[in-house]
Structures are given as structure tokens and as C-alpha cells.
Amino acid sequence: MSNKVNKILMNKKEQWANEVLDSLNGIKKASPDSDLFNKIVAQLPTENSTKIIPLSYLSWVAVAACLIICVNIYVFNATLNTTKQEQELVTTTTVLSDYSIYNSN
Amino acid sequence: MYNSKVYNTALSYLHCPEESKEITQDVFLTIFKKADSFKGNSKVSTWIYRITINKALNQIEKYKRRPSSDIPLKDHYRIDFEHPGVLLEHKENSKYLFAVIDTLVETQKTAFILSYIENLPRQEVANIMNTSLKSVESLLQRAKTNLKKKLISIYPEGN
Numbered sequence: 001m002s003n004k005v006n007k008i009l010m011n012k013k014e015q016w017a018n019e020v021l022d023s024l025n026g027i028k029k030a031s032p033d034s035d036l037f038n039k040i041v042a043q044l045p046t047e048n049s050t051k052i053i054p055l056s057y058l059s060w061v062a063v064a065a066c067l068i069i070c071v072n073i074y075v076f077n078a079t080l081n082t083t084k085q086e087q088e089l090v091t092t093t094t095v096l097s098d099y100s101i102y103n104s105n
Numbered sequence: 106m107y108n109s110k111v112y113n114t115a116l117s118y119l120h121c122p123e124e125s126k127e128i129t130q131d132v133f134l135t136i137f138k139k140a141d142s143f144k145g146n147s148k149v150s151t152w153i154y155r156i157t158i159n160k161a162l163n164q165i166e167k168y169k170r171r172p173s174s175d176i177p178l179k180d181h182y183r184i185d186f187e188h189p190g191v192l193l194e195h196k197e198n199s200k201y202l203f204a205v206i207d208t209l210v211e212t213q214k215t216a217f218i219l220s221y222i223e224n225l226p227r228q229e230v231a232n233i234m235n236t237s238l239k240s241v242e243s244l245l246q247r248a249k250t251n252l253k254k255k256l257i258s259i260y261p262e263g264n
Contacts, residue, residue, distance in 0.1 A: 028190035
């Protein structure tokens with residue numbers, strides 16, 4: 001007798017479980033409030049436009065720029081000096097050959 | 106277009122409209138930031154669903170880490186969530202279903218939510234989960250068996 005009652009109860013439980021499992025039939029998508037989309041759009045540009053550059057990064061950039069400028073000035077001066085010396089050498093050689101005392105003949 | 110897909114998926118995991126809205130905002134900001142890194146290997150919707158699922162699961166992980174939630178989820182069921190899209194005649198039963206969906210393992214839960222709440226085709230579910238069609242079918246089968254067992258265990262007397 002008790003077995004029969006248990007079986008009936010089990011069947012009832014199973015039937016209920018199946019009904020619960022079927023409760024999603026015909027479900028529709030839940031939509032958020034219309035203002036959510038506006039909120040998201042309002043957040044987009046601000047998120048993108050504010051970029052924070054760390055101060056240490058900036059100081060490294062400044063040091064690198066100074067180094068490049070110094071090296072350039074040094075190289076420019078060195079080139080200028082070499083050109084001047086070469087020009088002086090050429091002038092001296094020309095003067096010497098023009099005012100030669102002894103004729104080779 | 107993707108607004109309700111993202112929100113509905115988040116709501117199915119979190120059962121809380123406010124948190125689902127936050128997740129929706131977060132998902133769209135992530136899409137905006139990472140749009141350049143999207144390689145186009147999958148559909149845009151697949152990519153968006155993946156981001157949504159990851160964010161929702163991370164949020165659930167955060168709850169679990171909260172010291173206030175000492176009671177293990179599997180030992181108690183919160184039969185209070187009413188999905189706004191459920192038909193009126195199924196509202197009461199669906200509360201029990203959402204309570205037990207919460208106790209499924211992640212993979213079974215994702216397969217079930219995407220297939221039966223989002224109503225996505227099985228192949229798309231497989232793509233989102235980065236697995237095969239057969240695996241999804243097997244996950245759904247196991248999810249249904251587990252759900253049925255758990256529902257029988259919480260059968261409300263007097264029904």
C-alpha cells in the first residue's frame with residue numbers, strides 16, 4: 001500500500017518537474033530600460049578622450065629628445081670644423097706653390 | 106540590436122536587473138575598447154556573447170568570494186527570481202527552474218541558458234562555447250537530467 005502511495009507521489013513529482021522544465025516555452029527576451037543605451041553612448045567618448053600619460057614617461061621622452069639634440073649639435077660642429085681645416089690646408093698649399101722660390105727647371 | 110541579447114543573457118545568469126544593466130554597460134565599453142583587436146574569426150554576435158558570459162561568470166565568482174555568502178549555493182535555493190519574458194501562466198514554475206539552473210556547473214548552465222533562454226541554434230551555442238555540436242547536445246542532456254533530479258528534491262508539498 002505504501003509502495004503504491006510512494007509511486008503515485010513520485011509520478012506526481014516527475015510530472016511537476018517536467019512542467020517546470022517546460023516553463024521556458026515561449027519565453028521572450030528581456031529588454032533593459034530605454035535610457036540604458038543613452039547612458040552607454042554618453043560614456044563612450046569620455047572613456048576614449050581622457051588618456052593619462054604618466055609624468056615619468058614624459059620626463060624620459062624629454063631626456064631622450066635633449067640627448068638627440070646634443071648629439072646633433074656636436075656632430076654638426078665637428079663637421080663644420082673639419083671642413084674649415086680642410087679649406088685652410090687647401091689655401092696654404094696653393095700659396096706655397098704660387099710663391100715657390102726655386103724653379104724646378 | 107545587441108542591447109537586449111546582452112542584457113537578457115546577463116539577467117539569466119545574475120537574476121538581478123540592476124547588476125545586469127551594469128554588466129551590459131561594461132560589455133559595450135569593452136566592445137568599444139577592444140573593437141580593433143577583433144580579428145573576425147567568428148561572428149560579431151558570437152564574440153559579444155563570449156564577452157557577456159565571461160563578465161557574468163566573473164560577477165558570480167565575486168559573490169562567491171564575498172564573506173557574507175557563507176551558505177553554499179547548492180544547499181539553499183532562492184526561489185524569488187521572475188524573468189520578465191516568461192509567459193504569465195508559467196511564471197510560478199519558472200521561479201523554481203531559475204533557482205535550480207543556478208546550481209548547475211558552468212558549462213551545463215551556459216549551454217542551457219543559450220539554448221533555452223536565448224533560443225540560439227545549437228551550432229551557434231557550440232561556437233560561443235568553443236566546442237563541438239555533440240558536446241553541446243551532451244551538456245544539454247546532462248543539464249536536463251540534473252535539473253529534473255534537483256526539481257524533484259525541492260518539490261513543494263501541497264502541489
